[in-house]
């Protein structure tokens with residue numbers, strides 16, 4: 001990775017190449033198996049697969065009660081939940097949608113749209129690792145030292161050019177590049193104000209509004225130009241460590257197969273803190289932080305992660321207050 005060598009958190013490594021994992025090999029193994037996470041974006045999105053929330057409470061951002069509900073949600077209940085409780089993307093453009101289809105159908109469709117034509121673009125976007133592939137995927141040795149169990153192993157298959165635009169996740173992860181190449185760009189969690197994230201209740205929560213981080217619009221996003229980016233190319237066999245809260249963007253430069261492995265060392269501790277965050281939601285921010293920060297420190301939650309959640313809890317509270325004020329104004333008018 002290029003960048004400031006003194007900051008060591010994001011790291012890349014390598015794994016034995018899983019050389020047999022080409023698209024045709026996956027087609028052979030998966031064939032008519034239905035995959036649930038084919039993301040489809042219209043030409044207006046310029047092959048940018050901006051993730052959109054499909055259900056409420058899929059991370060540690062709301063109150064404690066909701067988080068207990070989210071943690072018990074099964075993958076199938078998650079996929080069937082409606083997205084209507086979130087506002088639609090601010091542009092009015094439909095960001096895309098998700099469909100289930102046989103793997104072979106996905107391959108056929110994605111092959112038909114590999115140029116920058118007017119057609120839709122397709123990405124198998126974080127599909128829980130299909131059972132047929134599990135025995136063939138060697139969990140990289142480095143993951144044996146991870147302090148908590150893996151929460152997901154996800155498969156990503158994308159034709160070039162496709163982009164997962166700049167966003168951050170509320171977990172730790174390792175992305176293994178299996179076939180093809182991806183260009184990665186990363187930024188530190190504390191660049192958040194320079195990256196203009198969507199509001200927390202928005203379908204694109206945790207994503208940057210900056211369209212092109214390599215050439216940000218100076219009028220709409222004046223602070224984005226100063227963001228320090230780490231950039232690199234993932235080739236087959238690369239492992240990329242994605243620390244909690246770090247911004248990352250991935251661009252497939254050739255047809256790509258990747259696998260992400262995620263874990264959340266703070267899961268329990270954050271759930272406890274979220275309950276307190278909910279209980280203290282009517283307190284002024286400075287008093288709330290005096291209560292919440294020690295709780296999180298006591299559980300050895302990393303400073304960057306504490307900051308992310310304090311910010312999100314305050315934002316949730318602000319948005320609830322704004323919503324209440326708007327409702328009152330409406331009844332009075």
Ligand SMILES: O=C(O)CCC(=O)C(=O)O
Pocket residue numbers: 156163164169173175242248250258260
């Ligand atoms: O590879 C991609 O397109 C996105 C992967 C990603 O964002 C992740 O693993 O967290």
